[in-house]
Each structure stands twice: as structure tokens, then as C-alpha cells.
Amino acid sequence: MNLPKIPLSDWIETLEEWLENNLSPLFDFIKLIIGGTVEGLNNALDWLPTLAVIIIFSALAWYIGKWKMGVFTAIGLLIIDNLQLWSQTMQTLSLVLTAAFISILIGIPIGILIARYNGLQRVITPVLDFMQTMPAFVYLLPAVTFFSLGVVPGVISSIIFAIPPTIRLTNLGIRQVPAELVEAADAFGSTPGQKLIKLQLPIALPTIMAGVNQTIMLSLSMVVIASMVGAQGVGATVYRAVTQVKTGIGFEAGLAIVILAIILDRLTQQVIKRSKA
Amino acid sequence: MAIIEARKLTKIFGNDPKKAIPLLDKGWSKDKILAETKLTVGVNQAEFSIEEGEIFVIMGLSGSGKSTLVRLLNRLIEPTAGQLLFSGQDVMKMNAEQLRDFRRKNIGMVFQKFALFPHRTVLRNAEYGLEVQGIVKKERKEMAMRSLELVGLKGWEDSYPEQLSGGMQQRVGLARGLANDPDILLMDEAFSALDPLIRKDMQDELLELQSQMKKTIIFITHDLDEALRIGDRIALMKDGRIVQIGTPEDILMQPANEYVERFVEDVDLSKVLTASHVMEKAETITLDKGPRVALQFMRERGVSSLYAVDKSMKLLGIVTADDAARAIKENLKLEDTLMREDIPIVSPDAVLNELFELMGNIRLPVAVTDDNGRLKGVVIKGAVLAALAGNTNVVTEGGDNHESA
Numbered sequence: 001m002n003l004p005k006i007p008l009s010d011w012i013e014t015l016e017e018w019l020e021n022n023l024s025p026l027f028d029f030i031k032l033i034i035g036g037t038v039e040g041l042n043n044a045l046d047w048l049p050t051l052a053v054i055i056i057f058s059a060l061a062w063y064i065g066k067w068k069m070g071v072f073t074a075i076g077l078l079i080i081d082n083l084q085l086w087s088q089t090m091q092t093l094s095l096v097l098t099a100a101f102i103s104i105l106i107g108i109p110i111g112i113l114i115a116r117y118n119g120l121q122r123v124i125t126p127v128l129d130f131m132q133t134m135p136a137f138v139y140l141l142p143a144v145t146f147f148s149l150g151v152v153p154g155v156i157s158s159i160i161f162a163i164p165p166t167i168r169l170t171n172l173g174i175r176q177v178p179a180e181l182v183e184a185a186d187a188f189g190s191t192p193g194q195k196l197i198k199l200q201l202p203i204a205l206p207t208i209m210a211g212v213n214q215t216i217m218l219s220l221s222m223v224v225i226a227s228m229v230g231a232q233g234v235g236a237t238v239y240r241a242v243t244q245v246k247t248g249i250g251f252e253a254g255l256a257i258v259i260l261a262i263i264l265d266r267l268t269q270q271v272i273k274r275s276k277a
Numbered sequence: 278m279a280i281i282e283a284r285k286l287t288k289i290f291g292n293d294p295k296k297a298i299p300l301l302d303k304g305w306s307k308d309k310i311l312a313e314t315k316l317t318v319g320v321n322q323a324e325f326s327i328e329e330g331e332i333f334v335i336m337g338l339s340g341s342g343k344s345t346l347v348r349l350l351n352r353l354i355e356p357t358a359g360q361l362l363f364s365g366q367d368v369m370k371m372n373a374e375q376l377r378d379f380r381r382k383n384i385g386m387v388f389q390k391f392a393l394f395p396h397r398t399v400l401r402n403a404e405y406g407l408e409v410q411g412i413v414k415k416e417r418k419e420m421a422m423r424s425l426e427l428v429g430l431k432g433w434e435d436s437y438p439e440q441l442s443g444g445m446q447q448r449v450g451l452a453r454g455l456a457n458d459p460d461i462l463l464m465d466e467a468f469s470a471l472d473p474l475i476r477k478d479m480q481d482e483l484l485e486l487q488s489q490m491k492k493t494i495i496f497i498t499h500d501l502d503e504a505l506r507i508g509d510r511i512a513l514m515k516d517g518r519i520v521q522i523g524t525p526e527d528i529l530m531q532p533a534n535e536y537v538e539r540f541v542e543d544v545d546l547s548k549v550l551t552a553s554h555v556m557e558k559a560e561t562i563t564l565d566k567g568p569r570v571a572l573q574f575m576r577e578r579g580v581s582s583l584y585a586v587d588k589s590m591k592l593l594g595i596v597t598a599d600d601a602a603r604a605i606k607e608n609l610k611l612e613d614t615l616m617r618e619d620i621p622i623v624s625p626d627a628v629l630n631e632l633f634e635l636m637g638n639i640r641l642p643v644a645v646t647d648d649n650g651r652l653k654g655v656v657i658k659g660a661v662l663a664a665l666a667g668n669t670n671v672v673t674e675g676g677d678n679h680e681s682a
């Protein structure tokens with residue numbers, strides 16, 4: 001077929017340019033916030049002695065989970081330290097926690113809104129599908145254009161990639177609240193806000209937390225990709241090992257990510273279990 | 278003034294429901310409307326008014342529109358057409374805020390599947406209606422506790438609903454409905470999920486509560502026995518339409534059409550009909566008369582005994598023909614031969630079952646007296662048998678005396 005090619009890439013680039021020219025104060029502001037959060041978190045983790053951080057996390061794991069969780073966390077973090085990947089891992093943790101935190105902050109309200117308005121759900125669902133199926137690399141380019149190199153475009157692309165489960169499962173959790181309970185809340189004259197806070201969110205909490213768990217895992221899976229635009233951390237170590245074909249170092253850094261993943265996963269799973277009880 | 282008044286209250290489900298209204302006016306049936314327009318008639322032009330303090334039962338087969346009708350009353354389902362007044366106020370004109378206020382203060386609800394909040398304790402469930410009104414913690418706790426006590430759940434306030442049996446869960450539902458002291462309580466098959474014995478207990482308790490609190494209760498059931506037990510009046514629904522409204526007696530004795538008749542034909546009359554339904558006028562005499570007069574009376578009326586009463590109809594005893602004859606022979610007064618002991622007596626509310634047991638052992642008719650010992654009538658064996666056999670003529674005659682609230 002000899003139809004002229006749709007100039008989709010031109011359009012996208014025009015849009016990108018327009019956004020860059022017109023919204024750059026907004027992007028600067030976002031950059032300031034996100035960059036500041038990651039850096040602040042990282043500084044705090046850096047400033048504390050390694051052992052103190054290990055003890056704090058292990059105690060937290062013990063408190064939330066069982067003693068086994070505490071022991072696993074302690075051993076895992078000690079291994080990371082022993083592999084001399086401590087400061088990189090803390091950088092990665094800062095990035096992941098920031099991305100997850102912002103995803104939750106934005107994702108839960110969006111989930112609440114689309115649970116409430118069917119029309120909005122019909123619009124947002126395909127957008128979420130799109131966000132999750134588009135290769136995550138693609139987000140890096142505009143993110144770099146708007147936020148320049150560094151950790152911020154990494155966080156932004158992690159958020160885009162990782163936010164859908166929180167939105168979806170918040171929506172699902174709220175919609176799954178039994179109709180008779182919603183009816184009862186209505187029958188007693190609840191306002192929509194009271195219904196949300198006193199009934200829907202508490203009942204939906206385990207489902208929402210399952211979404212949060214997935215969001216954290218997905219943002220962790222983005223750390224290597226994020227390192228390609230200059231985000232520091234174990235992701236960058238893996239990336240460098242790959243480009244320099246250093247299998248051993250790559251494996252060590254990968255192990256650090258796995259340990260971090262297991263700790264974060266088990267911790268959030270425990271929170272889900274508790275919210276069900 | 279009636280507390281609830283519904284005029285042509287109608288609910289049609291589906292797209293563009295208003296277009297079915299003229300069809301209802303033309304008298305189209307629910308089936309025909311569904312076939313031609315794909316619209317479902319939920320409630321078809323219901324007309325009724327409910328008095329304060331009444332237990333109004335809505336009864337009908339599954340799908341007849343009971344749940345829809347009761348939800349129109351607090352607008353959990355928006356009416357498609359018609360008018361609804363609460364103490365003269367137009368409920369359908371209320372805005373969202375006024376409607377919330379109406380639901381919070383005036384109209385409570387108890388649900389078939391309890392619909393308790395699983396993440397809240399019993400106490401916090403009972404508090405819910407007060408909490409959304411913004412009543413402060415201490416006060417709402419007191420009110421909820423009082424309500425829980427009323428339904429016999431004191432000591433369970435810190436349990437969670439899943440830890441309770443079905444009967445207890447529904448008590449929580451009832452306590453939650455009563456806690457904010459609404460004028461009206463809607464109960465949609467509130468006892469249907471309970472097993473029969475517990476169900477009967479709950480019915481008794483509801484009646485007991487009702488006698489204390491004088492709420493207006495709108496109670497849905499598809500069980501006729503339940504309706505007859507607790508209803509002051511019963512509305513029977515079919516295909517969204519109310520086919521008959523009346524006292525339990527009306528429904529049983531004068532079914533408006535075949536549908537109602539079929540509905541009531543399986544009723545165990547011996548548990549439903551009472552002495553007041555089957556009693557006849559008692560032949561009486563006052564003691565200032567002599568034995569000759571008594572004998573004369575008996576001859577005239579074709580009976581073998583008379584009930585002796587005072588001027589206020591208080592039952593004093595029985596004069597039999599034999600005793601009257603003996604009094605004449607021995608020159609005694611009526612009073613001296615009067616049989617005062619062992620007179621079978623029942624109250625007007627005694628059901629035929631009890632009467633039947635009583636009558637098995639004795640030959641005398643049974644006197645029916647009210648709480649003050651006043652003679653109301655007499656029940657003879659034949660009438661009881663006739664009533665149980667479904668001979669309603671016998672029954673309706675006596676039924677006139679029965680007071681219905």
C-alpha cells in the first residue's frame with residue numbers, strides 16, 4: 001500500500017515541544033519535589049549508621065510480621081552490606097519508595113473517582129492498559145526532555161509504569177463492597193464522603209493494599225531502566241555490569257535487588273493480612 | 278394525619294421508564310409491558326396510607342414488588358411517578374440534604390441479610406446511624422447501648438457480627454435501626470433468614486418492642502403466618518400492584534380475588550382464627566329473675582342453659598334447666614342453685630387450637646370473657662369444627678365483635 005505514513009512521531013514531538021515550552025515551570029516544580037524527596041530520603045538513610053538502619057528495618061519487619069521476617073531482613077541487609085552495595089541499595093530504596101509513595105498518593109484518589117463514576121472508568125481503563133503495555137523505555141525519552149537526566153525522570157517513568165495496579169485495585173476493591181452494605185449506609189443517611197470513609201475504604205483495604213504491593217514491586221522492576229537516564233543505585237550497578245559484561249558483579253547487584261524485593265513484598269503482604277483481620 | 282401516604286406510587290425499571298406510565302393508566306399488565314417495551318414494572322400505582330403506630334405488612338410472592346415498594350418509601354429507589362407524603366411533607370421534593378436528614382431522623386431500616394458492617398463491632402454497628410448524624414461519641418454510645426439492651430444484646434457490644442448467630446445478628450440489625458429512634462421502621466423480610474423457632478421469638482419480641490415504643494413499622498414478608506401474626510393491616514401485592522389492603526381478618530375472610538384466596542387457602546386456620554371469630558351471642562339472664570322465668574327463657578330460645586350475668590355483663594355462673602327445675606321444686610332462688618365453678622372460659626384472643634383442646638373434655642359450651650370478666654359470647658363445638666372446615670359463614674358472624682387496631 002502506498003498511503004503516506006501517518007506522521008504520528010511528528011505529532012508526538014510537536015506536543016512534547018509545546019509542553020516543554022509552555023509548562024516548564026510546572027516541570028521544574030515537579031522536579032524540585034520529586035528530586036527533593038528522593039534526596040532527602042537518601043540523605044537520611046545515608047546519615048544513619050548502616051547498623052542502625054539494619055536494626056530499624058529488622059525491628060519493623062518483626063513488628064509487622066513474625067520474628068522470622070525480622071531475622072530474614074537482618075540477614076538480607078547484612079549480605080547487601082557485605083557485598084559493598086549498601087549505599088547503592090539505599091539510593092535504590094529511596095527511588096522506589098518515592099515512586100511508590102507518589103503512586104499511592106495519586107493512584108488511590110483516581111481509583112476512588114473511577115469507582116464512583118462509570119464514565120470515568122471507561123475512559124481511564126484503556127489508558128491504564130496502554131501505560132502498562134507500552135515498553136517502559138519509551139517513557140524515558142519525554143521524561144528526560146522535561147526533567148533532564150538524573151533520578152527524577154527515573155521516578156516519573158517508574159510511576160507511570162507502576163501506578164496502574166493501585167488505581168485498578170482501589171477501583172475494584174470499592175466496587176466489590178457488597179451492595180447491601182452500601183444500601184444500608186445509604187439508608188441511614190450517610191453522605192458520599194461518610195460512606196467512603198466509614199464503609200468502602202475499610203472494606204476495600206486488603207484489595208487496595210494488594211494493589212500497593214504490586215505497585216512497589218513494579219517500581220522496583222524499573223530500577224535498571226531508570227539507571228539508563230542517570231538514576232543512581234544498584235540498578236546502575238547492574239546496568240554497568242551488563243554493558244561491561246561483568247557477570248559476577250551483575251549477579252551480586254541483582255541479588256541485592258532480589259533481597260530488597262523480598263523484604264518489601266513480605267512487609268506489604270503482612271500489612272494486607274492484617275487489614276483483612 | 279397518616280404518617281405515610283402514597284398516591285399512585287410507581288416504579289418502572291429500564292430505559293426511559295416514563296413511557297410506561299400511560300400504559301399503566303390503560304391497564305396494561307406487567308407481562309404485556311415487558312413484552313412490548315422491555316420495561317419492568319416494579320411497583321404499579323400503589324395507593325395506601327399508614328397510620329402512626331401501625332404495623333403495616335406488605336406481602337406477596339417473589340418478584341411482586343415488595344422490596345421495591347419499601348425502598349420507594351425512603352427513596353433508596355427513586356419513584357418513577359406518583360406522590361409520597363411523610364406526615365404531609367412531600368418526600369419526592371426533598372433535595373439530597375433533606376433526604377439524608379429524613380433517613381437519619383425519621384425512617385430506619387432492617388435488612389433481610391442483616392447487612393451489618395463486618396469491620397465494626399456490634400456497638401459500632403448500632404452507633405452507625407448516630408455517627409453519621411454527628412452525635413458526639415459519649416452520647417451516641419449511650420443511645421446505642423440502650424438500643425442493644427432493648428434487643429437483649431447487652432454484653433455483646435465488643436463482638437464482631439461474624440461471631441454471632443443469625444438471630445443475634447438480626448438483633449444487631451434491629452438495634453441499629455432503632456438506635457436513632459426513627460418514627461418509621463422499614464423491615465424487608467427481616468426474619469426470613471432465621472430458622473422457624475428463632476423467627477417466632479423475634480416476632481414476639483418485635484410485638485413487645487412495638488407495644489413499648491409505638492413505632493410505625495412497615496414489615497415485608499412472603500409468609501402469610503408471619504403477616505397474620507404481627508400485622509395490624511396487610512397489603513397483598515401481585516405483579517407490582519396492591520390487590521388488597523385490610524386487617525388480617527379481612528384478608529382471610531373476604532379475599533378480594535382469586536389471587537388472595539389462593540394465597541390464604543393454605544393457612545392453618547386453627548392457629549389463626551380466635552375465639553372471637555367463632556363465638557356466638559350468649560343467652561343470658563340476670564339473677565333478679567326467678568327460676569320460672571329462666572325456664573321460660575330456655576324454652577323460648579331453645580337452649581338448655583343460661584349464663585347468669587350482672588348488669589355490666591360480668592359472668593357470674595351458669596343456670597342449667599335441671600337446676601332451674603330443682604329451684605322451683607325446692608322453692609330456692611336462682612342464685613342458690615347457680616353453678617359457679619368449673620365453667621370453661623377463654624379470652625377472645627384464644628386461637629381455635631386451644632379451644633379445641635378445651636372442648637375435647639367437656640360437654641358445656643365455652644364462655645368467652647374479656648380481661649374484666651365480662652361475657653362477650655359463647656363458643657359451641659359445632660362452630661369451631663365448621664370454621665376449621667372452612668365454612669366462613671359461621672366465622673364472619675362472630676368476627677364482628679373482634680376489635681382490630
Ligand SMILES: Nc1ncnc2c1ncn2[C@@H]1O[C@H](COP(=O)(O)OP(=O)(O)OP(=O)(O)O)[C@@H](O)[C@H]1O
Binds near residue numbers: 290291319338341499
Ligand atoms: N434494579 C432493578 N432493575 C430491574 N428490575 C428490577 C430491579 N429491582 C427489581 N426489579 C424487578 O422488579 C420486580 C419486583 O422486584 P422486588 O425485588 O421488589 O420483588 P420482591 O417482592 O421483593 O421479591 P422477593 O420476595 O423475591 O424479594 C421484579 O420483577 C424484579 O425483577
Ligand SMILES: [Mg+2]
Binds near residue numbers: 343344345466
Ligand atoms: Mg424482596
